[in-house]
Amino acid sequence: MASCIICGKSVDGRICDLHEEDVVFEFRGNQPDQLTVDRYYRGTVDGYAEFGVFVDIGDSVTGLLHRSELDRRLESLDWESGDTVFVQVQQVRDNGNIDLGWSIRQAENEFRGTLVDDPAKDAPYLKEDESGNEDAAADDDSAADASGREQSDDAAEATSRSESESDRRDTAAGREAEDADADADQTDEEPAETTAAATTESAATAAGAESGSGGDGGATAASGGGGGASAVTEEPSHVAIETLSDRVGETVRLEGLVESARQTSGPTVFEVRDETGSVECAAFKEAGVRAYPEIGGDDAVRLDGEVRERRGELQVETEALVKLEGDERETVEDRLADALRSQAEPDAVDPIADDDVVAGLTDGVREVATAVRKAVLEERPVVVRHSATADGYVAGVALERATLPLVRDQHDQHDAVYHYFDRRPLEGGVYDMDDATKDVTRMLEARERHDEKLPLFVFVAAGGTSGSLDGFELLDLYGAGRALVDDVAVDPEVAETVGALVAPAAEDAPDTTSSTLATNVAAHVNDDVREDLRHLPAVSFWEDTPEAYVEAASDAGYDAEAAREVREAVALEAFYQSYEDKRELITDLLFGEGDGHGGLAGHVSEQFRQKLDAEVETAEANLDTQTLDDTKVAVLDTDAFTHRYEFPPTELLLDELHRRHRDDVAAVIGVSDDELHIRSDAPIDVRDIADRAREWVPNAGLTATSARDGKLEYIAGERSAVLDTVIDVVADEVA
Structure with a gap:
């Protein structure tokens, strides 16, 4: 038994039922059904939709904070992707969808405490109650090397922040901190204040390659994110992303396009795509500091790094990354384009x-x-x-x-x-x-x-x-x-x-x-x-x-x-x-x-037929049939004899009139204050009609606005002149 951190009551865990809504939980699970309804959780903004905000809770689940749950307009939120927010889990649906509620408390210090919600444990607990060190998510061999030694203050802070707040992924921060301690143990000459960021080494560059450039196809990428000194070593093999599942633990080279780059509270995460697939690549400089700021979306890159598997997903931990320019970029783009077209x-x-x-x-x-x-x-x-x-x-x-x-x-x-x-x-x-x-x-x-x-x-x-x-x-x-x-x-x-x-x-x-x-x-x-x-x-x-x-x-x-x-x-x-x-x-x-x-x-x-038949009946009673040189043209004043803002629309009505009267008239014309529509079985080009009619009514602003739909437009004051002219031209065209 333990005591409630707020009232001291004996409970199984560290919070009683009465005060559970007064604390915020940090979720360590990976399934929606592991969440507890009505609890408040720390989350991270994943993105916006027209109907709300998607929020990541922990590393593996995402819920929707619907706009109806907000206390303000969705458009007024100043949240950015990656921002920490606090939400309440209202419902976990059978299909895994998570409904979230708004929390008026949007800072951790506004809650009366923070607890860890780990489904692997029997009850929520304080972070300081965790057994073992903060780097439990790092590799077993690195953890073993680091166990029993005290990390420097800077390394511990970088490790804790990167492991607890990374966006959906374990990051390189914890491992970098362990490497800093391991290096400190190997030599007494290194200062005790060595930090995780200071130990990030760039990948080797090939002999003769220029710093910061891609060089030729065999040159090793030059480091730009970690700030460490470059070393000369054997070049990693260029591999396809689709083969990475067979290369966990290996250092590899990738060439592709950057689909996205996002900054988390730990590393910078680049999503890199080649002709076979895409993978996320974590590059660490300092916790929350942008690595390789010169690299952005749609850049062609060469990346060297170690393949890791984190919580069932592959990730490449970047050791070096450079932008490819000129012929090298074109080669990558052509390779991806050819592969994509072949697939599509x-x-x-x-x-x-x-x-x-x-x-x-x-x-x-x-x-x-x-x-x-x-x-x-x-x-x-x-x-x-x-x-x-x-x-x-x-x-x-x-x-x-x-x-x-x-x-x-x-x-x-x-x-x-x-x-x-x-x-x-x-x-x-x-x-x-x-x-x-x-x-x-x-x-x-x-x-x-x-x-x-x-x-x-x-x-x-x-x-x-x-x-x-x-x-x-x-x-x-x-x-x-x-x-x-x-x-x-x-x-x-x-x-x-x-x-x-x-x-x-x-x-x-x-x-x-x-x-x-x-x-x-x-x-x-x-x-x-x-x-x-x-x-x-x-x-x-x-x-x-x-x-x-x-x-x-x-x-x-x-x-x-x-x-x-x-x-x-x-x-x-x-x-x-x-x-x-x-x-x-x-x-x-x-x-x-x-x-x-x-x-x-x-x-x-049935509704369609009733509405159309009623409108056609009215229109037919008001058709004005004119004969020019043995050619008959039926004219309907659509302003006077149709319900212009009700069904059917003018275009559909004229189509039906033309189908019913094509044996009697060569064309049906619908005319309103500033529009004229023509229907005929004869091949009529309304742009040609507009050009010919414009010679007779040059000041009418006559244009063929939709050749596809047989539509002309003009200024209302010239309606009569335009109609008479167009009837003459149409009769001549269909004769």
Whole structure:
């Protein structure tokens, strides 16, 4: 029995039930279920999300402090990654998720005591009650050498801080302190004040290598972090990271790129990646002091160090580290790029169905699929920007369905699918500066707060015309990757700005959909979901669905009626909250149970049909049919005869009017105060129409804002003149 450190009551441990909330605990376990609910724990900020803060408790478990638990706005927190914070464990869920609560006490001296919560012990205890020295986590042989000797004050402090506060890893600090004492015992001439940092030695440099430079391919790295004198010794062997599990205890050389560098209270931890994998490398100068400050993210490096296994994970304890420049850097980058592309590229392109259009675009399918797979392997977020239409949503979800399992495989976090894949609808076919500014703001914030890499943007059924160039150029200024999938010909200047492209050539003008192309890309992003996607092309065709896709959908359990219901249901939901991805709802509509009559899709489809039919009935009663040289054009005043802010949107209404009246009129035109939309079976280039009409109404500010959607814009005062001119030009075009 022991006494409560606060009230003195006899207890099994050092705190009674009454005062347990008055102390803070230091967690020594490695499983979420080893935590005790309602206790306060010391933690370390791991990173931010839109809904809260992730906090590491101990070395191996992470919990979420939800924004609703904070006593202030999430944006007002000044916590940085690695900061020490104090939280209360509120719940440990069956799946291992940990719910944390806010503590008004955010300093250790505000608690009435600190105890160690070690699941290996029967009860919490004071640090001074620990048996043995503070270096129990160090190697057995070093501990044996150090046992029985008194460490200097500086070495003990560095050891204690590094072992108790390191971020998720045992660090080199404890071992460095032991080496300092061992060296002191070996010679009486060394001062007793030798510290752990003073004993950190750099790795050997090869004969003739310049200090601080990488030298040639065989030169040994020069030390820049420990401050010790360089020695000449045998060069370590250059090895691949994937082989490190077989080299524990060996000193090795790695060459690769630094993915991240973070400072803990002990060492600096660099995550280094080569063509075979990545590993964390701890470099120690002084406790909490940045080692190798000249090395940062995306630098190519040569690193020498000893392979260690710490709590089941590999770590390289850095002895020397240098930045590679020039040809050496290019060699490393090329090696990694070749390996990554080889891993990411599909073996062959096998379309979902027999489709000549897709067969003619196999190179593009391969390139876009490779780009998405590379982004996932590089732990780079993928952002899909698609039009807020049924075709856009279905296409975007096809890529989502394929990518999410890869993200789950790549990341341990349960919510990684929300951080590393995002689908953001566009209210139009143009990616303008407003959209690009939002995206750049979000990606820079994620990079600053969470150290995320810049994303790959995939544009689907949007962005294919020159109206998107300004937005693309803003992304390009920051080096964000871009790929594009569209069912219409892409402007040449746009094609030059994207890294990968799937789109038909202008002269082909095939009857396909963006969903058809995106689904084929998705099947090559992740072949495991190919069968899940077979019905999606049929869903995206409003009419004249190719027989190959009708059969594919039928094989997947979707007859023509079911495909229609799903299409209409998605079209309705795409209109509401059009800027939201509605991930779970759209997934239920496209892949959920009961997609036939009476299911979710059937129910929503019925609403779609009722709303559309009512609007079409009103519009048809107010169509103004004009005849010019035997060519009939139907005109609808969308300001006067539609509910502009209710379903259906103007574009969808005009599509339906055109389908119903194509046998009677050559074109349907919808006109409002400052917009004009054209629908026709004839191949019409609205940019050409705008150019011709501008000659007659030069002061109308007439522009083709969306060639993909047949949309023109102008100033409201010239509406009548623009309408008359455009009708004349369109009648001449379709005659």
